[in-house]
Amino acid sequence: MTLTATDLSFAYDKRPILSGTGFAPLNPGELTALIGPNASGKSTLFRVIAGLLRPSAGRVVLAGTDLATLTSRARVRRVCFMPQFFAANAALTVFDVVMMARKNLSGWRVSASDMDAVGATLHAGGIGHLAEAYISDLSGGQSQMVSVAQALIREADVYLFDEPTSALDLHHQLDVLSQIRDMVRSRNAVGIVALHDLNLAARFADHLILLRQGRVAAEGPPVEVLYRPEIGETYGVDIHITTGPREDLVVHAYAS
Amino acid sequence: MTQTNVNEAVDGIVETYRRRSLRRILLVLATLGALFVIVTIDVVTGPANLSFFRTLHVILDPSVATPREDLIIWDLRLPVALMAVVVGAMLGVAGAEMQTILNNPLAEPFTLGLSSAASFGAAVAIVMGYSVIPGVGPLYVTVNAFVVAMGSSMVLFAFTRLRGATPEAMILVGIAMLFTFNALLAFLQYGATELELAQLIFWQLGSLSRATWPKVAVCVVVLVLVMSYFLSRSWALTALRMGEDKAAALGVNVSLLRLVVLAGVSLLSAVAVSFVGAVAFVGLVGPHIARMIVGEDQRGFLPLSALAGALILSGTSIASKAITPGVIYPIGMITSLIGIPFFVSLILSQRKRHWQ
Numbered sequence: 183m184t185l186t187a188t189d190l191s192f193a194y195d196k197r198p199i200l201s202g203t204g205f206a207p208l209n210p211g212e213l214t215a216l217i218g219p220n221a222s223g224k225s226t227l228f229r230v231i232a233g234l235l236r237p238s239a240g241r242v243v244l245a246g247t248d249l250a251t252l253t254s255r256a257r258v259r260r261v262c263f264m265p266q267f268f269a270a271n272a273a274l275t276v277f278d279v280v281m282m283a284r285k286n287l288s289g290w291r292v293s294a295s296d297m298d299a300v301g302a303t304l305h306a307g308g309i310g311h312l313a314e315a316y317i318s319d320l321s322g323g324q325s326q327m328v329s330v331a332q333a334l335i336r337e338a339d340v341y342l343f344d345e346p347t348s349a350l351d352l353h354h355q356l357d358v359l360s361q362i363r364d365m366v367r368s369r370n371a372v373g374i375v376a377l378h379d380l381n382l383a384a385r386f387a388d389h390l391i392l393l394r395q396g397r398v399a400a401e402g403p404p405v406e407v408l409y410r411p412e413i414g415e416t417y418g419v420d421i422h423i424t425t426g427p428r429e430d431l432v433v434h435a436y437a438s
Numbered sequence: 439m440t441q442t443n444v445n446e447a448v449d450g451i452v453e454t455y456r457r458r459s460l461r462r463i464l465l466v467l468a469t470l471g472a473l474f475v476i477v478t479i480d481v482v483t484g485p486a487n488l489s490f491f492r493t494l495h496v497i498l499d500p501s502v503a504t505p506r507e508d509l510i511i512w513d514l515r516l517p518v519a520l521m522a523v524v525v526g527a528m529l530g531v532a533g534a535e536m537q538t539i540l541n542n543p544l545a546e547p548f549t550l551g552l553s554s555a556a557s558f559g560a561a562v563a564i565v566m567g568y569s570v571i572p573g574v575g576p577l578y579v580t581v582n583a584f585v586v587a588m589g590s591s592m593v594l595f596a597f598t599r600l601r602g603a604t605p606e607a608m609i610l611v612g613i614a615m616l617f618t619f620n621a622l623l624a625f626l627q628y629g630a631t632e633l634e635l636a637q638l639i640f641w642q643l644g645s646l647s648r649a650t651w652p653k654v655a656v657c658v659v660v661l662v663l664v665m666s667y668f669l670s671r672s673w674a675l676t677a678l679r680m681g682e683d684k685a686a687a688l689g690v691n692v693s694l695l696r697l698v699v700l701a702g703v704s705l706l707s708a709v710a711v712s713f714v715g716a717v718a719f720v721g722l723v724g725p726h727i728a729r730m731i732v733g734e735d736q737r738g739f740l741p742l743s744a745l746a747g748a749l750i751l752s753g754t755s756i757a758s759k760a761i762t763p764g765v766i767y768p769i770g771m772i773t774s775l776i777g778i779p780f781f782v783s784l785i786l787s788q789r790k791r792h793w794q
Contacts (some may be wrong), residue, residue, distance in 0.1 A: 232687065234686050234687065254689065254691065255689055258687075258688065258689030259689075262687075263687045264687065265683040265684055265687050267681075267683070272679035272680060272734050273729050273730075273733040273734040274676065274679060274680070274733055274734050274735060275458075275733065277451070277454075277455045278676070278733065278735045279680060281455075282673055282676050282677055282680075282688070282735075283688060285673050286673075286688065286689070287673045287674050287677070287688060287689055287690065288673070290669070290670075290672060290737065292459070297452045297455060297456065298448065298452055300451075300452075300455075301448040301449070301451040301452040301455075302444075302448050304451055305444060305447050305448050305451060310447055310448075310450075310451050313451045313454060313455065314454055314455075314458070316733075317680075329684075
């Protein structure tokens with residue numbers, strides 16, 4: 183079961199965001215990092231894959247099925263998308279909103295196994311102590327972790343996380359990305375994470391896709407992609423890669 | 439952390455939630471009980487010196503009634519008391535969902551100009567003697583109010599279909615409708631005789647005294663139909679409160695949901711306003727009370743909004759008869775007066791400010 187996109191195009195009114203975007207098949211059980219500068223089309227690509235935006239051309243194929251042929255209900259069940267922000271002035275608790283994601287819009291009754299699943303997800307996500315807090319009282323980082331928990335509790339074949347770590351401290355960045363990577367491996371799902379931090383991408387991703395002005399500029403394993411000249415050209419910086427104390431790749435960027 | 443510790447922590451989280459759900463169910467049941475008592479008091483209130491327990495007995499077992507009790511309780515007082523309950527519930531539900539789909543805590547059932555449309559419809563009947571649907575007999579004021587109110591939401595509906603169902607578009611078009619109908623209403627008032635004017639103002643102030651069993655039945659049917667649809671979409675409506683993006687990511691068709699809910703809210707408020715007049719405040723405050731008590735999980739929020747609306751309007755019905763014995767004041771005047779002290783005390787006692 184692989185996920186492929188071919189020749190996707192999308193424009194807001196006349197402004198093209200994606201033009202002929204496509205990537206080679208992504209394998210299940212692997213975590214892919216989608217990297218690229220601001221406004222390179224990362225969120226739009228996610229929305230097109232999730233079916234929230236309809237591309238003017240191109241196809242997204244999951245395990246041989248063109249996702250456009252599915253009903254939107256069926257598509258949402260197979261592709262789980264975590265948007266970047268959520269407005270949070272509602273009088274809902276953290277437990278309520280994760281339960282809402284678990285119920286996935288169906289079934290009025292909440293069973294004991296639903297409650298246990300939500301409790302376990304909150305605990306595993308390190309936000310068990312916030313279960314009864316109102317989402318309007320959360321800090322930016324806390325609400326981001328709640329958002330991740332909402333995605334992790336859903337059973338899907340493809341997971342798309344739009345910058346899940348942008349508001350988190352160092353400890354929680356590593357924590358959340360480990361959770362995502364472990365989940366993708368244990369469920370044998372396709373996982374894509376949009377990231378701005380190339381070091382996190384190098385550390386956690388099995389595969390990188392570099393997006394530049396709505397096109398895929400480079401793709402492949404981090405060891406290959408990070409050494410490519412396209413990285414520096416895309417971001418407009420000088421990139422140097424060294425090896426860290428634990429055999430990990432460390433990305434250094436300098437203004438050029 | 440060992441497995442037992444993890445299990446304990448998870449059990450703790452689940453237990454707290456379970457207790458809160460139980461508390462929510464108990465609250466709804468307690469409110470239902472309170473409503474029952476209030477309705478009985480409503481029936482007792484007024485000339486005739488009925489006793490509370492005797493009245494309760496007659497309500498629960500109509501066969502024990504004397505002819506006089508049968509007439510006063512079953513024929514005169516109960517339709518009015520139940521109309522207050524059902525219309526209060528309709529306005530509470532309509533307000534709750536209007537606030538949800540417009541994502542605006544100041545929204546209420548009549549935000550989008552429905553009450554001025556209904557008033558205009560009534561004015562057409564009273565001043566011009568014209569019935570938009572011929573052959574409805576003495577009901578023509580009610581029917582006119584209903585038809586014009588529904589017509590105005592159809593126009594709103596058409597605009598939002600064209601322009602996209604965003605809260606901004608809906609509110610702006612709604613305000614345009616409000617001013618249009620107010621202007622048309624003023625036009626008719628200007629040309630009306632003093633008698634017609636008095637009649638019109640009395641209609642607008644709202645009254646439960648026109649209630650009859652068939653009217654109560656119509657309201658119950660509409661309320662049950664619309665509310666069961668809303669309840670079936672509970673999760674989607676809850677998701678909408680997390681923002682459009684989040685709701686869409688969970689698979690909610692946001693525009694479609696908004697339009698269907700708008701249609702349901704319009705039906706509820708048009709029926710309510712055409713039967714009892716424009717009752718302000720209930721649809722705004724009922725949902726706020728519910729939100730402060732149980733939060734916005736629709737499975738608790740919606741039933742409690744309905745109950746809060748019903749309680750407010752029942753209380754109003756009692757007050758309208760009790761202030762001056764022998765006089766029944768229009769309910770539109772009373773709702774705000776008796777609701778506001780309670781509402782302000784709730785605001786002051788709450789730490790959370792979810793309506794901001």
